[in-house]
Amino acid sequence: MDAESGSKASNGNSKSASVRVGSSGKPLHTTLAGAPVSDDNNSVTIGQSGHLLFEDVHLFEKQARLNRERVPERVVHAKGAGAHGYFEVTKDVSNLCKAKFLSEPGKRTPVFARFSSVAAERGFTDLARDVRGFAVKFYTEEGNWDMTGNNTPVFWVRDPLKFPDFVHSQKRNPKTNAKDPNAFWDFLSLVPESMHQLLITFSPRGVPATYRNMNGYGSHTFKWVNKEGKAHWVKFHLVTEHGIKNLTHEEAVSLSGSKPDYATEDLLTSIEEGNFPAWKFCVQVMPLEDAPKYKWDPFDLTKVWLHKDYPLMEVGRLVLDRNVENYHAEVEQAAFSPGSFVPGIEASPDRILQSRLFAYDDAARYRIGTNFHDVPINKPIVKVQTYSRDGAMVVSDNGGSKPNYYPNSYDNLPRNDPTQPDVHPHEGGTVDRFPPRKWEEQDDYEQPRMLWKLMSEEDKEQTVSNIANHIRGAAEFIQERQMGLFRKCDGDLASRIEKKLAEKKKSPEPYTMIA
Structure with a gap:
């Protein structure tokens, strides 16, 4: 042949x-x-010992391709793992949300989920003490809906102007290119709102045993709108069916040396063996009229809604049952955005969310290209009909010979749908750089204090030890400033950290930033 x-x-x-x-x-x-x-196996040469020839197109094609085969690394969430699966509705929530993929119990929607470490680079260990990214792309009949969350219900800052600085403080020192405890604690000790996330991160939950053994959260507040136009504020929760399991500092450090890709391998193996990762998808629901009256600003990403005030309501079940075929094509090129909405799901005034509505798609345009939506892993299952054209790497028909403008006078071209209005009420007021609503009323220490008091004695011991081990690498004045925040949070927490820190400083145990 x-x-x-x-x-x-x-x-x-x-x-x-x-x-x-x-x-x-x-x-x-x-x-x-x-x-x-x-x-x-052999390049084109002049004789067996002669020079290479420039006409060896195959050689230079391979070399040039190698030079360009990596897309820019994500600034955050660089190291990740992913898998395919499905979401199945288990409870009727059509009275709360008109999204078609939530229309009736038993309905299934294909999904792709990506898990990640936030601050670490792509080649870093899976066992870092860090927040874990938990992003899910729902391929619905109305377009893609992305839930871009983490394994924690809160975040470090409440205003996006602080976000780039926070990221820089978590990365490497510009002089040494090493992890920098001074930068880490210097920034956080000047941002008291970080206390809630800090306490979670240095608790046992700071190093999940596997991606299967952690919860996921939409973290932000979103809006659900039903067919009648009635809206509610909601928060999304993914509760693991495999139980919460975490690693101690010692276990994480040990595994980082022997199995740095531990969580990635576990996800792959568990699916291959039929032990499919699964989560119960739940929501907290708040009537719109409750928002101004709630004790905490319901749009502040550093705060949670107490479950006793707004209990979890089951919606469905997320199951991952198929591994990827190619890491780069699927996991690395996957692009998620909290701005990928479908009718019935909308944004809230959460400041970090409002910023991310732009930032995530913009990052994808930089990393993958203008037409990142055409990459198969990002492509909706419904036909996309748009007047957006051209750009690098067009792999569709680019709209063919049809007009690339609207309005136009031609039939059988995309038209607006007045039955799907954008419902986004806004408060009026003076334009200025205001602190968030209830800023002066809110206590940034109350919720972390509640968390500390809920911890078991064993969890408290681990949390204190983890904090002391990490902060001992920071300058003395930064340590003292952070201790002042711990004292405002809880006297017992502060005294335990001070005692443990004194022990760590006398100990010959090496300082570690990994966990």
């Missing part, structure tokens, strides 16, 4: 695909332009 003949053969994944075969009857190796490759 010659090189241009077609045949059916296995691609190594037990899936039938059309392939070209060579004279050996085996799949043919080609250049990117499709020309047959005669020898992929």
Whole structure:
């Protein structure tokens, strides 16, 4: 059979695909332009010991391609793992939300989920003491809905102007390129609102045993709107069915040396073995009229809504049952955005959310390109009909010969749908750089104090030890400033940290930033 003949053969994944075969009857190796490759082990030279020839197009194509095969690394959430699955509605919530994928119990929607470490680089250990990203793309019949969350219900800051500075403080020192405890604690000790997230991160939950053994949260407040236009504020929760399991500081440090990709491997193996990761999808629901009266600003990302005030309401079940075929094509090129809404789900005045509505898609445009939505892992299952055209790497028909403007006078072209209005009420007022509502009334220490008092004695001991081990690498004046925040939070917490810190300073135990 010659090189241009077609045949059916296995691609190594037990899936039938059309392939070209060579004279050996085996799949043919080609250049990117499709020309047959005669020898992929030896470059073209003048004699056996002569110089390479520039006309060896295959050699230079491979080298040039290698130079460009990495897309820019995510600034945050760089190291991740992902899998495919489905979401199934288990409770009727059509009275609260008109989104079609939530229309009735039993309805299933395909999903792709990506888990990640937030501050670490792509090659870092899975066992870092860090927040974990928990993003889910729902491929619905009305377009993609992305839930871009974390494994914690709160965050470090409440205003997006602080976010770039926070990220810089968590990254590497600009001089040494090493992790910097001074920067870490200097920033946080000047931002008291970080206390709630800080206490969670340094508790045992700061190092989840696996991605299966942690909860996920939408974290932000969102709005659900039903068919009658009635709206509620909501928060999303994904409660693991595998139980919460965490690693101690010692376990994490040990595993980082022997199995730095521990969580990634666990996700892959658990799915291969049929032990599918699963979560119960729940919401907290707040009537709109409750928001101004609630004790805490319900749009402040550093605060939670107490479950006794707004209990969890079951909605459905998320199951991951299929591993990816190619990491780069699926996990690395996956792009999520909290701005990917479907009718019935809208944004809230949460300041961090409002900023992220732009930032996430903009990051994808930089990393992957203008047409990142056309990448298969990001492509909606419904036909996209838009007047947006051109840009780098167009892989669709680019709208063909149809007009690329609206309004136009031609039939059978996309038209606006007045039955799907954007319902976004806004408060009027003076334009200025205001602190958030209830800023002066809110106590940034009350919720972390409640968390500390809820911890078991064992969890308190681990939390104190983790904080003391980490903060001892910071300058003395920064340590003291942070201790002042701990004292405002809880006297017992502060005294325990001070005692443990004194012990750590005398100990020959090496300082570690990993966990």
